[in-house]
Amino acid sequence: MDRDLPNPFPEPLRSSARLVEATRDQRLARSRRGEAFPTLSLAERQAWVEDFHPDHQEGGRRELRVGGAAGTVLPVELADLLEAWPHPAVRIGPIPEPDLIADVLILGGGGAGTAAAIAAAEAGAKVVIATKLRQGDSNTLMAEGGIQVADQECDSPVQHFLDILGGGHFSSDPELAQTLAADGPATLQWLEELGMLFDKYPTGRMKIRHGGGTSRKRMHSAGDVTGLELMRVLQDRGAALENITVLPFQPAVELLTDEAGRAAGAVLYHLVQKRLRSVAARATVLATGGLGRLHLRGFPTSNHYGATADGLVLAYRAGLPLRDLQHNQYHPTGIAWPERKVGLLITEKFRGLGAQLLNRHGDEFVHPLEPRDVTTAAIIRECREYANGVATGEGGMGVWLDIPLIDLLHGVGTIEREFPGRFKEFHHKGLDLRVHPLLAYPTLHYQNGGVVIAPDGGTDIPGLLAAGEVTGGTHGRNRLMGNALLEILVFGRRAGRAAAEFAFNTKELGVPSTGHLEVFLEQLATAGVDKSRFAPILLPSYGGNLKPGQAVPGGSPASPRGEPVGRGAPVFEPGAGS
Amino acid sequence: MTAMVTIHYDQERHRVPAGRTLLAALEAVGMVFVRGVGCRGGVCGACTILYRLGQETDLRVGLLCQEVVAEGMEILPLPWFPQRKARHDMTLDSGESPDFRVINLYPEVTRCIMCGECSRVCPVELDVMGYVGMIKRGDLKGAARESFTCIQCQACAMRCPARIPQPNAALAARRYHGLHQVRRADHLAGAVARAASEKMKLTFRRLRRMSAEELRMLYQRREVEPADAPPGTWLPQDESLL
Ligand SMILES: Cc1cc2nc3c(=O)[nH]c(=O)nc-3n(C[C@H](O)[C@H](O)[C@H](O)COP(=O)(O)OP(=O)(O)OC[C@H]3O[C@@H](n4cnc5c(N)ncnc54)[C@H](O)[C@@H]3O)c2cc1C
Ligand code: SF4
Ligand code: SF4
Ligand code: FES
Numbered sequence: 001m002d003r004d005l006p007n008p009f010p011e012p013l014r015s016s017a018r019l020v021e022a023t024r025d026q027r028l029a030r031s032r033r034g035e036a037f038p039t040l041s042l043a044e045r046q047a048w049v050e051d052f053h054p055d056h057q058e059g060g061r062r063e064l065r066v067g068g069a070a071g072t073v074l075p076v077e078l079a080d081l082l083e084a085w086p087h088p089a090v091r092i093g094p095i096p097e098p099d100l101i102a103d104v105l106i107l108g109g110g111g112a113g114t115a116a117a118i119a120a121a122e123a124g125a126k127v128v129i130a131t132k133l134r135q136g137d138s139n140t141l142m143a144e145g146g147i148q149v150a151d152q153e154c155d156s157p158v159q160h161f162l163d164i165l166g167g168g169h170f171s172s173d174p175e176l177a178q179t180l181a182a183d184g185p186a187t188l189q190w191l192e193e194l195g196m197l198f199d200k201y202p203t204g205r206m207k208i209r210h211g212g213g214t215s216r217k218r219m220h221s222a223g224d225v226t227g228l229e230l231m232r233v234l235q236d237r238g239a240a241l242e243n244i245t246v247l248p249f250q251p252a253v254e255l256l257t258d259e260a261g262r263a264a265g266a267v268l269y270h271l272v273q274k275r276l277r278s279v280a281a282r283a284t285v286l287a288t289g290g291l292g293r294l295h296l297r298g299f300p301t302s303n304h305y306g307a308t309a310d311g312l313v314l315a316y317r318a319g320l321p322l323r324d325l326q327h328n329q330y331h332p333t334g335i336a337w338p339e340r341k342v343g344l345l346i347t348e349k350f351r352g353l354g355a356q357l358l359n360r361h362g363d364e365f366v367h368p369l370e371p372r373d374v375t376t377a378a379i380i381r382e383c384r385e386y387a388n389g390v391a392t393g394e395g396g397m398g399v400w401l402d403i404p405l406i407d408l409l410h411g412v413g414t415i416e417r418e419f420p421g422r423f424k425e426f427h428h429k430g431l432d433l434r435v436h437p438l439l440a441y442p443t444l445h446y447q448n449g450g451v452v453i454a455p456d457g458g459t460d461i462p463g464l465l466a467a468g469e470v471t472g473g474t475h476g477r478n479r480l481m482g483n484a485l486l487e488i489l490v491f492g493r494r495a496g497r498a499a500a501e502f503a504f505n506t507k508e509l510g511v512p513s514t515g516h517l518e519v520f521l522e523q524l525a526t527a528g529v530d531k532s533r534f535a536p537i538l539l540p541s542y543g544g545n546l547k548p549g550q551a552v553p554g555g556s557p558a559s560p561r562g563e564p565v566g567r568g569a570p571v572f573e574p575g576a577g578s
Numbered sequence: 579m580t581a582m583v584t585i586h587y588d589q590e591r592h593r594v595p596a597g598r599t600l601l602a603a604l605e606a607v608g609m610v611f612v613r614g615v616g617c618r619g620g621v622c623g624a625c626t627i628l629y630r631l632g633q634e635t636d637l638r639v640g641l642l643c644q645e646v647v648a649e650g651m652e653i654l655p656l657p658w659f660p661q662r663k664a665r666h667d668m669t670l671d672s673g674e675s676p677d678f679r680v681i682n683l684y685p686e687v688t689r690c691i692m693c694g695e696c697s698r699v700c701p702v703e704l705d706v707m708g709y710v711g712m713i714k715r716g717d718l719k720g721a722a723r724e725s726f727t728c729i730q731c732q733a734c735a736m737r738c739p740a741r742i743p744q745p746n747a748a749l750a751a752r753r754y755h756g757l758h759q760v761r762r763a764d765h766l767a768g769a770v771a772r773a774a775s776e777k778m779k780l781t782f783r784r785l786r787r788m789s790a791e792e793l794r795m796l797y798q799r800r801e802v803e804p805a806d807a808p809p810g811t812w813l814p815q816d817e818s819l820l
Binding site for chain 2: 157193203206207236302304305542
């Protein structure tokens with residue numbers, strides 16, 4: 001085949017790609033006969049994950065010393081932020097008086113936040129969304145593969161529940177997992193009623209596929225831009241509600257509470273104007289998403305620019321319990337070549353449609369649809385333990401994802417039709433997915449754990465709710481593909497409704513302050529945490545060669561030499577002055 | 579030694595490593611972005627740029643996170659453009675068709691002079707003029723298909739001599755098509771009812787009372803729907819969880 005078509009790969013990818021072609025016919029014949037690579041037993045799964053998954057590797061973890069979860073072992077990059085001083089702007093100046101009062105303040109304008117805003121606004125609340133970048137700049141928008149809902153005759157929420165539990169190695173909060181599965185069909189119907197487009201048959205029935213770890217086909221998609229389509233529609237619905245105000249480029253840097261210990265809003269930092277502002281609220285929803293941009297263990301990430309664990313930092317300081325954060329999801333198939341695409345995703349949908357994972361000899365080494373952590377471990381094992389990976393030349397490694405199989409299995413045109421976004425993008429750059437396999441390696445993708453919540457999104461702080469990737473429990477230690485998009489809608493809407501209700505029942509708003517920080521700050525001082533380390537970092541520091549936590553890209557109010565900007569003495573920093 | 583090229587970003591000259599994307603190259607020389615970067619993966623449209631090359635006269639459009647640096651690029655970031663957005667609630671007046679509604683919301687589409695500039699600049703290579711024409715002709719289905727991967731970068735709207743907010747019109751076209759023209763999924767109503775049924779609640783309760791070991795057994799014994807079974811045809815032997 002490469003005789004007719006230019007092989008776009010440099011060596012050694014080129015010769016290895018030939019081996020992939022050489023074994024393709026045989027593999028195709030086996031697939032057609034329904035002979036798949038054998039799946040692993042539960043015991044084997046566990047062994048592979050323990051031996052090869054990045055979560056389990058020595059080195060990258062340390063014990064927390066400060067705060068409610070002291071003693072817990074977490075990835076170093078995250079532990080450093082949970083044990084850090086407040087943002088410099090907060091440390092230097094007095095907290096400004098609130099200039100805006102909302103019924104419901106939503107932190108984060110991704111999918112969970114926007115769904116919560118819609119639910120709260122529809123309930124009649126005056127809603128403010130404060131978000132880091134533009135509304136919609138989020139992991140939600142980047143989702144490609146699809147959304148799981150148990151809607152077929154052969155399926156049920158209970159069956160879905162069982163898959164969630166098993167996929168998460170039976171570590172989920174069963175109440176949350178049940179809620180997720182049970183709310184699924186109504187959520188999908190809601191999306192259809194918003195005019196979201198799905199892949200459908202002419203009869204109106206949705207097309208469905210398997211995802212890793214599913215026993216029934218329940219992955220619904222909108223081409224390979226499911227998240228983009230979802231986010232566009234949610235945002236458009238939100239824009240029609242006059243009682244929603246969006247504050248872009250204004251991430252939360254601290255929560256506010258009142259003297260009764262209720263949530264009372266948040267302190268925002270305007271990234272463009274570089275100033276603080278406070279918004280008071282009767283109820284607050286934390287929907288700040290994940291942590292991919294912390295690049296745990298130096299892995300590339302599929303996440304958007306603002307995924308820096310801010311919500312976890314704020315929640316931890318406020319004393320909320322977090323769970324399962326030592327377990328992060330590395331998507332098995334991030335792009336490993338070409339360099340400028342490294343870390344971006346090749347959605348699982350490719351494997352759902354028959355693309356196989358192959359080593360440098362063109363041989364299969366794992367069933368393509370094992371749960372994600374298992375597939376990730378298998379790829380690392382194949383590359384590291386057996387040296388069967390393809391070296392990319394830049395120190396990276398990868399295994400092949402044999403995409404052309406899809407057209408051979410399902411007919412010419414399938415790849416183009418099912419993956420219009422990715423197909424065009426690669427075609428444009430000279431890589432024809434109908435002919436060439438892609439090189440893949442795991443990429444940091446999803447924060448499995450997070451803030452502990454109740455089924456209505458409630459937390460231990462009255463009036464503070466949380467939803468989406470920032471929360472933990474629903475998926476336990478491992479999430480199956482397609483359950484995150486469902487989660488942000490199910491729990492986003494629940495949190496929005498609960499927040500509106502809480503707001504309506506809150507007659508008097510107390511005096512908002514950051515008083516809840518005092519104990520935590522004392523502990524930081526006692527533990528001798530370096531004063532220059534702060535969080536939330538808001539954005540990763542790619543420019544200026546700075547390490548996360550050293551300075552805010554885009555300018556912190558203190559110059560690199562530490563001259564304070566703004567008036568007033570430090571408000572509450574115990575032991576300040578060093 | 580890495581080869582270097584010279585580019586101008588927002589009127590400032592930078593020597594940057596060749597072969598990288600503009601975003602990575604500018605960050606490599608110390609630039610820090612706040613506005614104009616979102617997904618870093620070519621899907622959000624936050625990083626739209628207008629640029630020209632050396633002595634060329636053509637104005638080009640690209641994405642900072644996708645475009646590879648080239649000698650002599652002069653770049654202007656376009657973080658935002660005030661295109662008109664119609665307020666609407668997805669309903670139709672009696673007797674009004676969805677395609678008419680979209681034209682009523684965005685009558686500008688009828689003023690397209692077919693200059694082709696939008697299609698020329700679209701960084702994800704959509705036939706923008708084509709989908710504008712479809713909206714104008716009432717073909718929402720075609721417009722939905724053609725505009726499906728629009729990342730709302732706004733470049734077309736900014737260049738349009740007829741002041742058409744193409745991405746917003748396309749968004750309305752897709753939603754009105756999705757709600758009013760695409761057939762609803764019939765099976766979904768049944769699924770909603772089953773999810774809310776007493777039987778489902780009972781089954782949940784039964785599973786929730788199971789020991790960890792029993793649950794594991796149940797999980798291990800799951801029957802897997804064959805990948806090639808047409809939807810709605812296959813049923814498991816054991817229907818007790820349905
Ligand atoms: C490339 C990719 C593909 C994926 N594919 C799928 C898929 O096919 N199926 C699936 O189910 N899931 C998928 N996921 C996972 C899923 O998209 C996310 O888990 C989910 O969308 C998270 O939604 P969220 O609203 O919780 O967070 P996000 O959508 O990330 O939104 C969080 C928002 O909060 C903002 N924010 C952050 N910090 C602050 C702060 N301090 N103050 C205010 N705002 C802040 C962010 O800027 C962002 O707008 C994918 C994820 C990625 C990255
Ligand atoms: S259609 Fe317009 S807004 Fe959409 S991607 Fe193309 S140029 Fe950008
Ligand atoms: S730029 Fe405007 S006028 Fe020109 S073809 Fe496109 S929509 Fe029509
Ligand atoms: S940053 Fe999203 S398209 Fe470039």
